Amino acid sequence: MIRRCQTGQLKMLEVLIQRYKDPLYHFCLHLCKGKSAADDLFQDTWVRVLANIQRLDPDRPFKTWLFTVAANLYKDRWRKRKRWLEMVKDYHIADVLEQQLANLVADTPAPDQDILDYEQASELRRCLETLSDNLRIPVILYYFQELTVQEISQVLGIPPGTVKTRLHSARGKLKTLLEVT
The missing domain is CATH 1.10.10.10 (Winged helix-like DNA-binding domain superfamily/Winged helix DNA-binding domain)
Structure with missing residues (x-):
């Protein structure tokens, strides 16, 4: 499917977006804690993905790449606002x-x-x-x-x-x- 998207087959792009839009949107909602920011991140992620789909190795899992793009965009935004916090350690519950x-x-x-x-x-x-x-x-x-x-x-x-x-x-x-x- 990725190879077809890379050749510009719009139908395949539509199928790809349909398949991953819900998981991506929920991921964005959880990251951003707000609908407006999640909507922006969701849209920016798809813009970035579609602009760079040619670079994707077709053998690499698309979902992993998609979430990588979203996570990186999110981190970039928060770094600019200096809100990227340090990791906290502790453990128990499972x-x-x-x-x-x-x-x-x-x-x-x-x-x-x-x-x-x-x-x-x-x-x-x-x-x-x-x-x-x-x-x-x-x-x-x-x-x-x-x-x-x-x-x-x-x-x-x-x-x-x-x-x-x-x-x-x-x-x-x-x-x-x-x-x-």
Whole structure:
């Protein structure tokens, strides 16, 4: 499909955008914490992707490249505003946190989900927004976009061990924040 896009087949570009628009938009929403900023990042990402699709190695996974472009655009914006924060370390929680993070994907509770679960998911979402970007981005990619550690490593341009450390630290930080609230 990528090769066809690179040859200018507009139908294939439309198919590509249709396939990845929702995951990309949700990723942008989680990064930006606001609809307007997410809309801008979403649009800028597609502009950058379409302008540079010729450079993409057709054998490289498109989704990884797409999220790399979005993450880099986001980081560039925040660097300019000097809001790119340092990584925080700590760890614990796993199973419970993973379940709560999975619940965050939906903005509203599922029909069988009770109010308490929804309130816990909302609180976890608020705590997630307090994390530095270095911790929050890997969490979003891992739990919401279901990328592997290796794929996150490629998206962020960091070693897989660093991804694991950041996920580990994020879980610990979230656990601490959730215990306080």
